[in-house]
Amino acid sequence: VEYWSKVTNWQSIVDKHGGLVWSIACRLLGNDADAADCFQETFVSAFEFSRKQRIRSYPALLSRLATVRAIDQLRSRNRPTNLPDCRDVVDNNPGPQQHLAADELAEQLRLALSKLPPGEAEVFCLRCLNGLSYRAIARHLGIKQNAVGVMLHRARQKLRGLLKSVVVSDEREVLP
Amino acid sequence: VKDKKDILNQAVERLTKTKVSSGPPQEVADATVARLTEMSGSSEQPNMWRIIMNSKITKFAAAAVIIIGVFIGINQFGGSIDGASVAWGQVVEQLNNYTKYKCRQRVVREKGPEVLAMDVYHLNLSLRRQEVENGDIHIIDMRGTDAITVELKPAEMKATVTKLLGFGPRKDPHIIEMVKRFEQESTERLGTKEVDGKILQGFRHTPDGHNDYTVWVDPETKLPVEIELVHTQRGQTIFLDEFEFDFELDPSAFSTDIPDGYEVETLINDYRPVEAKDVTAEDIRSKLNHTAYTVEKLPWMEKIITIETIDPLGTRTKVYMTGIYSNDGNAMIIVQGDYYDIKRMVWIPNQQLVLETPGGIELYTHPNDAIYAKYFLESFAKAKPEFFDIKNLSEERFTWMIVMPDQTILSLSANKQMSDEKVQELVESLTEIKEQEYAIQSPDGPQEFIPHSCIKTVYRRGELSLQKKVYHKTLSLRREEDFDHSSIKIFDLSTKPARILILDPENRKALLKIHYDMGPAKNPDMLAMLAARRKDDSQKLGIHEIDGISAEGFRRVNAYNDITIWANMETGLPVKMEIVHLKRNQTLVFTDFDFETELDESLFLTVSPEGYDLQTITTPEK
Numbered sequence: 046v047e048y049w050s051k052v053t054n055w056q057s058i059v060d061k062h063g064g065l066v067w068s069i070a071c072r073l074l075g076n077d078a079d080a081a082d083c084f085q086e087t088f089v090s091a092f093e094f095s096r097k098q099r100i101r102s103y104p105a106l107l108s109r110l111a112t113v114r115a116i117d118q119l120r121s122r123n124r125p126t127n128l129p130d131c132r133d134v135v136d137n138n139p140g141p142q143q144h145l146a147a148d149e150l151a152e153q154l155r156l157a158l159s160k161l162p163p164g165e166a167e168v169f170c171l172r173c174l175n176g177l178s179y180r181a182i183a184r185h186l187g188i189k190q191n192a193v194g195v196m197l198h199r200a201r202q203k204l205r206g207l208l209k210s211v212v213v214s215d216e217r218e219v220l221p
Numbered sequence: 222v223k224d225k226k227d228i229l230n231q232a233v234e235r236l237t238k239t240k241v242s243s244g245p246p247q248e249v250a251d252a253t254v255a256r257l258t259e260m261s262g263s264s265e266q267p268n269m270w271r272i273i274m275n276s277k278i279t280k281f282a283a284a285a286v287i288i289i290g291v292f293i294g295i296n297q298f299g300g301s302i303d304g305a306s307v308a309w310g311q312v313v314e315q316l317n318n319y320t321k322y323k324c325r326q327r328v329v330r331e332k333g334p335e336v337l338a339m340d341v342y343h344l345n346l347s348l349r350r351q352e353v354e355n356g357d358i359h360i361i362d363m364r365g366t367d368a369i370t371v372e373l374k375p376a377e378m379k380a381t382v383t384k385l386l387g388f389g390p391r392k393d394p395h396i397i398e399m400v401k402r403f404e405q406e407s408t409e410r411l412g413t414k415e416v417d418g419k420i421l422q423g424f425r426h427t428p429d430g431h432n433d434y435t436v437w438v439d440p441e442t443k444l445p446v447e448i449e450l451v452h453t454q455r456g457q458t459i460f461l462d463e464f465e466f467d468f469e470l471d472p473s474a475f476s477t478d479i480p481d482g483y484e485v486e487t488l489i490n491d492y493r494p495v496e497a498k499d500v501t502a503e504d505i506r507s508k509l510n511h512t513a514y515t516v517e518k519l520p521w522m523e524k525i526i527t528i529e530t531i532d533p534l535g536t537r538t539k540v541y542m543t544g545i546y547s548n549d550g551n552a553m554i555i556v557q558g559d560y561y562d563i564k565r566m567v568w569i570p571n572q573q574l575v576l577e578t579p580g581g582i583e584l585y586t587h588p589n590d591a592i593y594a595k596y597f598l599e600s601f602a603k604a605k606p607e608f609f610d611i612k613n614l615s616e617e618r619f620t621w622m623i624v625m626p627d628q629t630i631l632s633l634s635a636n637k638q639m640s641d642e643k644v645q646e647l648v649e650s651l652t653e654i655k656e657q658e659y660a661i662q663s664p665d666g667p668q669e670f671i672p673h674s675c676i677k678t679v680y681r682r683g684e685l686s687l688q689k690k691v692y693h694k695t696l697s698l699r700r701e702e703d704f705d706h707s708s709i710k711i712f713d714l715s716t717k718p719a720r721i722l723i724l725d726p727e728n729r730k731a732l733l734k735i736h737y738d739m740g741p742a743k744n745p746d747m748l749a750m751l752a753a754r755r756k757d758d759s760q761k762l763g764i765h766e767i768d769g770i771s772a773e774g775f776r777r778v779n780a781y782n783d784i785t786i787w788a789n790m791e792t793g794l795p796v797k798m799e800i801v802h803l804k805r806n807q808t809l810v811f812t813d814f815d816f817e818t819e820l821d822e823s824l825f826l827t828v829s830p831e832g833y834d835l836q837t838i839t840t841p842e843k
Contacts, residue, residue, distance in 0.1 A: 055257040063253075064244040071241035081249045088253050092260055101626045102581030151239055154232035173233050180649055181580030184626060201229060208228045 066111045073115035087111045112170045119159035157207035165200040313401050315443040325463035331456035346392040363389040369477045380483040387493030497530035497604030505541045506654040510559050512629045514651040521548050533600035544601050544608050552609045553635040554597045561630040581626040582648045594618035594634035673816045680808040694825050696743040713827045714742040720827040731829035733837045772796045
């Protein structure tokens, strides 16, 4: 019993799982400054969660919270401008000059994710980026596995549509 | 197969291959820890005991054990007293002259529910009376095969009788009996102390890492005056004093008959041995006090068999063992039972964490790893020789404990080693057995259904929330009317899409909801109640008069619902039913049943009446 209710050692949790949270945040947000905010918000959310109920699996909870917080940031990042063109995103978050076209594709995916309904974006990230099973996602989100499949399907369709429109608009702009 | 040309797949690949540093910059980590430390300074840490004891189910299951009390704890840690030799000088010799004694007992715990102080009268090793400081009286009689505990609350004139079928006969391993077992050589003399002008001689005995006894003896009588027992690992100390040997008390003080005028509640806990038998998922769900799991068949699983049997580890409780035979010749056993409880398994976190799945399932080593695997496999092989031949018991066998994300604990034993991937697949295939599945599959449920009307009252968080007249035509078709006829709802869940018609007679408005994501479905409350009527495995509550009708009560409690049904003694039909949705904090009470009035089909049509303004909504939006 003592174990279950003992005081949480946040230093050791940040030490142990910080790498996981950081990699999710960096990958989804694409720059260190935003990732740092996401990192801290993720642990603060985990802390608040721990006050309500005991955390059984820190990696599972933290990876989900990091994903949700990162998606929140992606959405808020694009809210003020609300411009569909990927160039604006690149301008907002300038990367190194040597970024290849393929990296821009990753950036376009970030932009597209910010335009999905949050639940669909979360399911997509948990499945396609974090590699969780349908069952695990269903358990995390408290929904049925079928619902995970439906949300994932919808997310994929929408993302494909968004990515294609971006590519088309790119092509148009490079035409003389 | 992923289409590599697909733009989404390309984008995902790019994103996942994006190089990121292995961890945050030190200043980010430090700032985060500082913020968390600051926040936790003002936080109240969750108290697991409080959470456990707030659960109605746990309270129900724990009640009888709490009454039997701390003594059981001594037995668990100190061993059986049966057949023990006694040799502890004059004190033991003197103690052996007495068969009955009285003492005052106080328990101090670092954590956990408070145990009130009480006077305990031991008539013999199987019969005792406890007079609690709050006025309650407990009688514990373990002489017969079926032990009985009686809890009397004179102030409220209420009594709870708990029958522990198959629990006895057993001897009460009380502290004084343990004291008799001390051996001279291993008992340390502590010197003397003065209490109420008397000089007492102290002794200390620490038989193991669990119990630490201090006994203060009156040198004149050579009998204990004070005993202190520290349960080191439980954080609990028991103090006994005010001893009286050969007390005088009328034998009726130990009777388990309930005095006249008391309102009696009878509970039955079944400890009888059972023959191993095949069970279905719904059997498990209905019998466990916590979430029940079933194994979803994976391609490499050749056979899956689930049986109910008595715990091979000797806890005298029922367990449910699921045997899985794999296509590579391994036999795995997953065990679940009420004994696998977070309170009892406090040692788990001290074990090695061997696997943690992305879904949050944890697997820990077991201190008796191979021995327990042997017991489980042997027990399964005995019940199902065709499943597993014990001659094939391997030296590679192991046992791990599975801790599900909802804190349910199961064990996994396997005859041969398994790869982490396979273990992960196996534990991820564990699926919660839901109430609805059970109810729909109930073989005798739907056949018993008789159309009727009744009054449904809903209480949320203990307060009256709504009350309606409900007409149940079938398990899937019902009509609900507000008493003032301000709203009528007709639910037709018999087909997909399900249709719900809401009528507002005053304003002549109709709203038709067509749910493409629902149906065909059956009313879970009605099904749950039908299941509760299956008298064979429901707890009997005796006969009471309800609304002037002699009715027999049945109760069935599971992880989701606490269902009580009072059935007419003559017809067997319900008179009153109550469902407590434990997780929703909601109580539904069904009364005023009418099984005689014929219900016209037209009452259940989900078609807007003439002259109504109809609005149709489809879900999901089409």
